[in-house]
Amino acid sequence: MTDKVTKTDAEWKARLGDLGYEVMRNHGTERPFTHDEFSSAPGTFRCAGCGAPLFSQDDKFDAGCGWPSFTRPQSEAGIGESQDDRYGMRRTEVHCSRCDGHLGHVFPDGPAPTGLRYCINGVALDFVADGEDTPD
Ligand SMILES: [Zn+2]
Numbered sequence: 001m002t003d004k005v006t007k008t009d010a011e012w013k014a015r016l017g018d019l020g021y022e023v024m025r026n027h028g029t030e031r032p033f034t035h036d037e038f039s040s041a042p043g044t045f046r047c048a049g050c051g052a053p054l055f056s057q058d059d060k061f062d063a064g065c066g067w068p069s070f071t072r073p074q075s076e077a078g079i080g081e082s083q084d085d086r087y088g089m090r091r092t093e094v095h096c097s098r099c100d101g102h103l104g105h106v107f108p109d110g111p112a113p114t115g116l117r118y119c120i121n122g123v124a125l126d127f128v129a130d131g132e133d134t135p136d
Helices: 008-027
Strands: 043-047 053-056 079-084 091-096 102-107 117-120 125-129
Touching: 008 102, 053 117, 079 102
Parallel strands: none
Antiparallel strands: 043 053, 043 125, 079 091, 091 102, 102 117
8 A cells, every 4th residue: 555656647537537537636526416326235445546445335324415425444544634725614635545536525423433424526436346356
């Protein structure tokens, strides 16, 4: 997880598509209810940018907000945080520690046991069911 993934803008666009690029490389936000139709099978949500495992299906919950929501990352080291003061709000931005791709935000209003809600853009995630081959 320590090996950084870096690509040129053109390479990111080719890999992520227009919306994925806007979200992950320009800190955009997809419209709600557009990318939350993932399988509910056991598995892992991986970074759409680099394939790093980020969230487990076990920690996904329905927050009703229209974005995939998780109570915790699969591994603390896989996720980086930064303060986001844009739009006049103080929010905690979360990103993939391996490729620095923007994922979404974490809010302190999630369910037990963590009390956290990782609100993630679905376009930033690739779901891989247990037993399936992993990308990359
Ligand atoms: Zn990544």
